Amino acid sequence: MENYGLNIYREFLLLNTPGVATQQQMSRSSSVIAHELAHQYWGNIVTCHWWSNIWLNEGFATYYSYLGQNATNPEFEPIKQFLLDGPQYAFALDSREKTSYPLLLTAKTQSQFEDQAIGLPYYKGACLIRMMHGFLTPDTFHRGINRYLKAWANKATEQDNLFDALTDQGHEDGTLPLNLTVKEIMDPWTKQRGYPLVRVVSSEEDTVYVHYEQFKSSRVARQTEHAYWPIPVAYATEDDSNFNDHVPKFWIPEGSLMRTIKYNTSKWIFVNPETTGFYRVVYDKKLTQLLHNQFNKNYKVISPMGRSQILDDYFSLATQMDIPISMALDFTKYLGQETEDICWTVPLKHLRRLYYFYSEYELTLDSSSKNVPKKYFEGFRNYMVPKLEGVLNKIGLEQLPTEIGSKVIFRARLLNWACRLGSKKCLDYATRLFELWKFDELVNPIPIDLRDSMYCYGVSAGGAQNWLFALQRSVNETNTKDALVLISSLGCVKDERILKSLLESTLVGESIDKLRMSVIIDAVADNPLGRPVLMKFLKDSIPSIQKEFNTSFNSVVYRAFMKLGNHLHTEEELLELQSIIELHSSTIGDILPAVSSFATDVSENIAWMSKHYEPMKTWFDKQTKSSISTI
Template identity: 30%
Template sequence: MELTKAKAAAGGAVVVVLMVAAGLVGHFATPQTTCEEVEQTTTTTDTPTTTQATPTLENYRLPTSLDPLHYVVKLQPHVNGNFSIMGHVEIEMVVLEKTSNITLHMAEITVYDDTIVLKNKADQNDLQIKDHEYDPSREFFIVHLAEELSVNTEVVLSMDFEGYLNDELRGFYRSTYTNENGDQIMLAATQFQPTDARRAFPCLDEPALKANFTVSLAREEHMATLSNMEIEATEPVEGQAGWVWDHYHTTVKMSTYLVAFVVSDFEFLSDLAGETNFSVWARPEAMDQADYSLSVGVDCLTYFESYFNIPYPLPKQDMVALPDFAAGAMENWGLILYRETAMLYSPEESSASNKQRVATVVVHELAHQWFGNLVTPTWWTDLWLNEGFASFMEFIGVDHVEPSWRMMDQFVVDTLHYVFGIDSLESSHPVSIPVGHPDEINEIFDSISYYKGASIIRMMYFFLTEATFKKGLTNYLNNFAYDAAAQDDLWQFLTEAAHEDDTLPSDVSVKDVMDTWTLLTGYPVVKVERNATGTAATVTQDRFLLLPSAPDRSDAAPSWWVPLTMTSQDAPDFTRTRPSAWLTPGTPTLILDGLPSADAWVLLNLQQTGYFRVNYDAGNWELLTKQLADAHEVIHVTNRAQVMDDALNLARAGQLPYETALGLTSYLAKEKEYTPWEAAMSSLSYVEKMFTRTAGYGPLRTYLLDLITPLYDDVGFEDDLNGLHLDQYKRVLALSWACHLGHPQCVAESAQQFGEMMLNGTPVSPNLKSTVYCSAIAGGGEEAWETAWALYLEANVGVEKDRLLSAMGCTKEIWLLSRYLEWAFTEGSGIRRQDARTVFRAVANNDVGRYIAWDFLRNRWGTISGYLGGFTTLGNLISYATAEFNTQEELQQLESFYETNLDSLGTATRAIQQAIESTRNNIGWMDANYQAIVTWLEGVAQGV
């Protein structure tokens, strides 16, 4: 299909539609109810008072008496004016239980009292309203009625209101960009998930309360609007020259958090995905970066239609790259919104990892069109059903779009190993967790919901088989289409498919298995102890914790349904990913018979499909070490990565001698694959961070340089942009570690390339820019930093801006780092609010900047939290600043910060609890392992 590139039409024929007139004028000087205080009309003497009770899960939920059916939402955002939003809403509801009040969600909105009308839909008669009130603690707008409504009555509540285009990147918010002429251009966009639709219009803002939405958006004629559906008609705004209304087709039944709007001057690029009109939008200067996301989107939308065997239900799919966006992207049905770095790709400026990020984020959001949008969790407790499935399906989808990237191999090091680290803390949480308050809901948009969710789904995908998995998913999606469901609903349909296909015993359900993975915190380590002859092994499980001896460890001993897969040296076969046995809560000990003799290794968890670690007896570890040293290719590449990660983390937890774990790494001199290297260096990075401020750092640095130098010499500094994707990843890993560790040739080459780029315009490979920039700025003083800042201000490509922001945090000049942090949290400094986290992380990752970042965070907590608002960003800052804490003094500072700011931590509460636990773990680790590792390093240096 031919691609068409066009400026969004601002004019065109005026079409009059048969809708409610769009005036929204005449009421704005009347009495009003705002969200700042409880204000009531004076028509009653028995007005209920605002609830002041301590928040609980129950009282933050709406009453169950009403179910919304249809919304008419009309908004006129003054994007280029005073940022007000003039609005009108009509909510058609059916009464499920007798009630004498109507409770909605509302935040930062002013309702005009004389416009509040309630009608009986059947006869259009007005129903008497006694009074209304606003409860700010729960963001409830409560309308009290003179008479009780009976069951099955359908009513329509309507009102006019005024909102505000905020600058907080939530609700309906404003954004800007500077065009090629230097003009500042305004736009507006939305981010409603999870609880911010109520900031745009009064609504029943819970995921299960789905309805149809008929949206009208007013715009100035030179701009364009977008919403979930296509525009049905456009007409002038009565009495307002230069303004028009875009009236949209009514949506399918959907949740409030998926409603979306954009008002901008963006351009678009279109293609067809089957019968779906697929468009990508961006600011005009960035449209040349939109082709790749369009290609991926079109390919993957049709692939998912086939995979789920369910057609995409909307007539169009728009994707928009925004200059300001809090998250990476948001899956609004038919109108997916992105950060520029997550949707735009420039072959000249973007690296292989940038390209992969665009592909994975696009595929992730498209997977949501079925998982999350078509079928939605009944409540945020099961957020993981949204995010875990999308995070798993992004690998399935990208593997289809880019098969040479070996995404299923990458899953292990990208997702599984990453979340293992977080889920090995006492302060982790189950993937399915009760939440009520908006702060609690925002808190669980974290690695456990996304990455643990994806990892246990991947495990299920393998033990059920792909065919059974797909069958169960399709049946589930069809049964609950346009409705809401809980995890038990999914388990039911997967169980039925599994029993039909005989992939689970008839007396075992998916719920039996998966409840242990979704309702319990953490994961097990499976211990394998072979007998003297090696022909049998005792297999047990225990929760894996990084510091089992932590003083506040609970006495609970959870156990899981663990699928066991195994192969051995006598007949290695890594394709048998269906379990041959199970460890279960009822059988904590299992005897495996028929193993080879004691001189042949066994290996469990083939392709690391299970969400657990494996520890062996000393003899089996020796045999695995020998196999890797002699012929490592015999072991599957994913299991080589598993062995690296398991061994080094078992050592970190005190369950394996570091001599054994570090000894395994010697084989890496022969390793040519990316994933085992990534697993090893990711785990070794912990040791490196703990040693940074110790006398043992010198010997460790020497050892790590000796380890990485053969790989550095093999891949070289000459980048091949046409080479294999994972070869490019491997080169980036080798060069970044070499320069970080001070490899003289790497540091010199980086400085030379940076200098030649500045003097002669000689391009640096996009894959190597992060390493070159950081290394050159670290050693280049103020001049190099100011050069990078100028490049940042001039850059038109989001990923280049992102790279430079990170690289400027590499400077060793303390005053520059301090100023940089100041700028990051100052409006108008040149650093966007969404990028403050990037700057903070860059400074905190710098050995020189770590305490500057921590002191800045402690001393400016109130300012920072106010500047960034909610969601998960605040928790990330705490994690970045404290990642290397390993002394009693640092622990005391953390605990003091926690106690001092307990009432203002909000969404950062869990993050600081995890930081405290991690610091205690680090202290314990230093006490237990520091000297042993130093002794081992001395032995290596002496050739012992």
């Protein structure tokens, strides 16, 4: 928490020992420290006049935390990471009914402010600051910020005070036209909900039309009427592939929805390189194909941030609007060569439902099933595993003792996916590490950053014997974090009887704390074999959970239904979940609305499968069959 001259942190954010804390934890600590230090300027030296302008505090602290971390811990690549945490996260928030609202808050009550003062003021606020940084140029922007801080030191401000300082600096430096003000540009971005979708359309051989509309997600019932934004348009081209030039080549101003530019349409064009402007971009079929070709021919011509953003734009448009999912999936063909975490994170995020559902059918359906083939997701697995293994070969399967930073985090992410999808290379690695540990219990050969996945798949592959080893180690482990990881691995076993006993053990004997119970629930819910076991446990045991956990009851039950809401995706599962909620409605009364909302999540999973599974299955099957035919 930032205070004038005194920052206060939770212990776990400061007391991270190298070799004991994971790189993910180290990155988190570095980021939070930088954020709170940034508040000494934005929030303390200059603060917002009222909560409606809270983005002036939180947006700046968020944006500068990435710049600060880049100065102190560049191994975490925070400038690249900002693309995931900033624009891509803010786009997602601003596409949902419950979390989309104007950045200049209009809330009237304390509870409304509490709901709105999280999320967008931090991340959309940071994105709009980055956009001003781009169209004003870095030098002008920083001089303008110094001007603002000096003029308003120890005072309270509104957004117009910031815009005036930047306008004066832009006019003085000649980077902002004299007939234009930052307020005129930025007011529409802060006073309207949502954001633009820019469409780039080729016409004949030498003309490109650039026009925009509001991004109209299926998740948002209310759209802003007559929404407009002054849009800065920078772009890179096949002949001039400078993705570091963020200065607008032209603007789409107020009152105009389209601009025409002369361009050779036989070559690709890339609008909004590195997403300096807060808008998504989609191209017509011809221009999209040219970009597909470039990705497959030499993807490195497109910057890593550019590659990441076009993946996110196309997957978001395919799942929330109306472009074919194949247009997004075609951008993944090159992934076996991709060694950038920010580029892999996007497709893994958008394919997470297939990741959640994959093993369920592999493990639970036998060959006599008439409804769904045993190899329901075979094409998905056969497409993804070689690409995952290809990248692991490039970056190295094993973590070196001296490795730190984003590469370590990236490897852990890839291994988790690879093992989940049945990669023999990954599962053999997990088994080998686990067996080495069993051979000499005093020397744990599993790197701290890989323990989440390696413990899980070591237990999964080794059955009851490895499960008992992990159980005993969790009892003896003195490091709380590692003990929790071991407890989580207990939920990975492929034995329904053991999973049932694990859940039942939380209600008998020595009392178990809420944290450990939550870890067990998460692990069992993540295990395809465990979900029916968890539902049966909830159906039979909610009164016992209430008796055992008392004041923690609500949080434990909430967690269980939330995890099930992430994974369940059939009509039968939805009916079963609803029946459990109805059966225990009086017991869970305090959190009944929240728990009921997770049934809505299952309905959304069902709708997603209905819309996207068959087109995805067809696409994956086609790719894997064509790969086999060329061998």
